[in-house]
Amino acid sequence: xxxxxxxxxxxxxxxxxxxxxxxxxxxxxxxxxxxxxxxxxxxxxxxxxxxxxxxxxxxxxxxxxxxxxxxxxxxxxxxxxxxxxxxxxxxxxxxxxxxxxxxxxxxxxxxxxxxxxxxxxxxxxxxx
Numbered sequence: 819x820x821x822x823x824x825x826x827x828x829x830x831x832x833x834x835x836x837x838x839x840x841x842x843x844x845x846x847x848x849x850x851x852x853x854x855x856x857x858x859x860x861x862x863x864x865x866x867x868x869x870x871x872x873x874x875x876x877x878x879x880x881x882x883x884x885x886x887x888x889x890x891x892x893x894x895x896x897x898x899x900x901x902x903x904x905x906x907x908x909x910x911x912x913x914x915x916x917x918x919x920x921x922x923x924x925x926x927x928x929x930x931x932x933x934x935x936x937x938x939x940x941x942x943x944x945x946x
Contacts, residue, residue, distance in 0.1 A: 824851045830941060836910045839885035841939040856944040859883070859913075861892055862936035865903065865920030872905070872919060875931040881909055883939075890939040892917075896927035907932060 823830040829840045830849060841859075849855055866872040875893050883892045894907035894915065904916045905923060917934055 823849045823853055823855065825849065832941070834883075836913055837882040837884045839883060839890065839939065841885075841890075841941045844940045845942045847943070858942045858944050859915055860938075860940040860942065861890060861915070861917060861934055862938050865918045866934055866936070868919055868923045871936060872917065872923075872932060872934040875933040879931055879933060881931070883909060885939070888937055890936050891933060892935075893931065893933045896930045896932050898928055899923060899925060905932070907934070 823832055825831075825843075825848070826840065828842060830843045831840045832838060843849065844860075862871070879893050881894050883890065885891075892907065892909060892915065894909035894913075897906040897908050897914065899905050899919075900916075903919050903923065905919045905927065907915045907917055909915055
């Protein structure tokens with residue numbers, strides 16, 4: 819995901835095609851204000867719990883990543899699950915995120931719009 823950033827203390831303010839939000843930057847090199855860079859997104863430090871932190875999105879929800887009152891809300895189209903408890907979520911045509919889901923996650927989620935919430939969002943430099 820390509821983002822343009824403004825550095826604000828320990829966080830970076832992000833403007834991107836999936837939403838505008840601030841997040842903690844992890845890794846080197848640390849971006850400078852005005853940089854447009856490719857990043858990886860991490861939502862939460864723990865497994866998300868189906869039915870609590872992640873669930874089917876309400877009708878009419880739009881895909882994207884926003885920050886509201888200290889909570890990060892990521893909405894996207896489920897694109898399958900892996901055997902380790904990961905759920906692939908397509909947030910935008912060029913932004914696929916792997917979320918770790920603990921507990922019982924329905925296996926028939928393909929093409930279901932889901933929403934995940936966390937109080938933690940981190941950005942990393944893309945390691946290609």
